[in-house]
Amino acid sequence: MSSxxxxxxxxxxxxxxxxxxxxxAPTAVQPLSAPSLAxxxxxxxSADAAAGVEMSDGDFGLICQKVRxxxxxQSPAVLASGDGTQLKMHLHFTRFDRGNAFARMMLAGLGQIxxxxxxxxxDAAGAPAGTYTVSKDFALGGxxxxxxxxxxxxxxxxxxxxxxxxxxx
Amino acid sequence: MAIYHVxxxxxxxxxxxxxxxxxxxxxxxxxxxxxxESGANCSVSNARGQWSTFxxxxxxxxxxxxxxxxxxxxxxxxxxxxxxxPRVSNTxxxxxxxxxxxxxxxxxxxxxxxxxxxxEAVVLTLARPDAPPAAH
Numbered sequence: 160m161s162s163x164x165x166x167x168x169x170x171x172x173x174x175x176x177x178x179x180x181x182x183x184a185p186t187a188v189q190p191l192s193a194p195s196l197a198x199x200x201x202x203x204x205s206a207d208a209a210a211g212v213e214m215s216d217g218d219f220g221l222i223c224q225k226v227r228x229x230x231x232x233q234s235p236a237v238l239a240s241g242d243g244t245q246l247k248m249h250l251h252f253t254r255f256d257r258g259n260a261f262a263r264m265m266l267a268g269l270g271q272i273x274x275x276x277x278x279x280x281x282d283a284a285g286a287p288a289g290t291y292t293v294s295k296d297f298a299l300g301g302x303x304x305x306x307x308x309x310x311x312x313x314x315x316x317x318x319x320x321x322x323x324x325x326x327x328x
Numbered sequence: 329m330a331i332y333h334v335x336x337x338x339x340x341x342x343x344x345x346x347x348x349x350x351x352x353x354x355x356x357x358x359x360x361x362x363x364x365e366s367g368a369n370c371s372v373s374n375a376r377g378q379w380s381t382f383x384x385x386x387x388x389x390x391x392x393x394x395x396x397x398x399x400x401x402x403x404x405x406x407x408x409x410x411x412x413x414p415r416v417s418n419t420x421x422x423x424x425x426x427x428x429x430x431x432x433x434x435x436x437x438x439x440x441x442x443x444x445x446x447x448e449a450v451v452l453t454l455a456r457p458d459a460p461p462a463a464h
Contacts, residue, residue: 217374217395217396
């Protein structure tokens with residue numbers, strides 16, 4: 160009986176970890192230095208996509224809007240004007256699969272949604288100051304999977320990007 | 329007995345054209361307002377077209393799976409831009425889970441955009457040109 164409960168708990172944890180708006184930890188390729196993080200000010204957020212990645216201006220605008228919103232909620236000082244290390248943030252999308260809602264509804268694992276991007280920081284002179292990669296996947300099925308759109312997964316992606324500015328314990 | 333005829337007609341219509349397409353249509357009105365000032369010239373666009381109005385006002389847009397871009401401008405103020413994501417409508421979700429009918433229903437709704445729904449109203453905040461950028 161206890162192993163059955165353990166199995167249920169493990170399945171639940173696995174399901175929750177893959178929710179559309181859950182956070183996926185960013186991977187540091189070239190981490191921002193600690194002094195930079197403490198006094199960091201992001202003056203501009205922009206986005207583009209690699210060749211072959213289909214995204215519209217609306218997609219770029221919505222994601223930048225969400226990233227800005229989650230940073231504002233979590234680390235408002237980063238977007239405040241004032242003294243500090245002024246950096247520009249650029250999101251370069253290397254993968255943006257909208258998946259297929261009907262396939263997801265029919266069977267978990269089909270019609271998956273994938274978002275993957277490189278988050279690069281540059282200073283006023285254009286010199287690189289830090290680089291991270293952030294990816295967010297969604298593979299759940301059923302009614303939840305079928306009613307989830309790529310825009311829902313963008314919330315999880317944007318939260319993951321905002322994690323970069325979260326003070327490390 | 330008449331209720332069966334109505335139910336039968338609706339089911340047949342759903343079979344032929346997708347439940348959400350029939351019940352909710354392929355267009356929807358969206359109320360647009362601006363704060364703190366009204367009277368801004370607002371343009372609304374998605375993958376299916378472009379519409380315009382003055383705030384406060386209402387535009388009837390073609391529904392789509394694409395992001396809706398709302399841009400308002402007024403002299404003396406910085407342009408305000410808001411990006412709005414569509415949601416899957418409950419009717420489309422219901423139609424898609426009906427056995428056998430679902431796959432046709434989902435295909436029709438997806439192609440017509442009827443499966444998606446934008447918010448009924450959006451509010452854009454106008455800022456002075458020298459003000460720091462506001463979070464959306």
